[in-house]
Amino acid sequence: MSWITRPSxxxxxxxxxxxxxxxxxxxxxxCEENNIKLITLSANSNYELFKRYDNENIDIVGGHLSLTKERLTKYKASDAYDKTSVHIISSLRKPKIRGLEYLPEYRGVVLENSSYGAV
Structure with missing residues (x-):
């Protein structure tokens, strides 16, 4: 069984x-219980991970992935075993951030090819 993931x-x-x-x-x-050889493959990004999964003979994709609408229409997924949240962390020397309105002069960015764009 081949499995592609990102190290974490x-x-x-x-x-x-x-x-x-x-x-x-x-x-x-x-795999041990079912006498199957496990082959672990590594990808450097989610983009590479899904591109290789789509184009190579790989059985399973993993890596603590988020289920976006696009991924749900293209792939079958297991039940989630964990949940990821996005948090803003600031210095104790600054006022507590209670919402985005407390950050008017800042801009946020989203990693390219990440699932955070769908959050």
Whole structure:
């Protein structure tokens, strides 16, 4: 079974004890239980991850991904096991940010090819 993901503590990463991470451990356990070889592939961005999934013979895509409308129309998804939230963190020396109206002189940006554009 081939699996493509992005390295992170929830997916997989190389530690002193080898490859670990929640998603990796779940898939590894499933593969061991069913006598299937697990092949882990790594992508540097979500764009690369989905492009390779679409164009290569890859069985599963992972990486703590958000389900956007576009992704739901194109791919089948499992139930979510975690939730991601976007937060603004500021200095204790500044007034508490209670809403975007407290940041009139600032602009925000969204990472290209990320799911945050749909949030």
């Amino acid at each position: 503590p929830l997916t997989y990463y190389n530690s002193l004890d080898g490859i670990i991470g929640l998603e990796h451990d779940i898939l590894k356990g499933f």
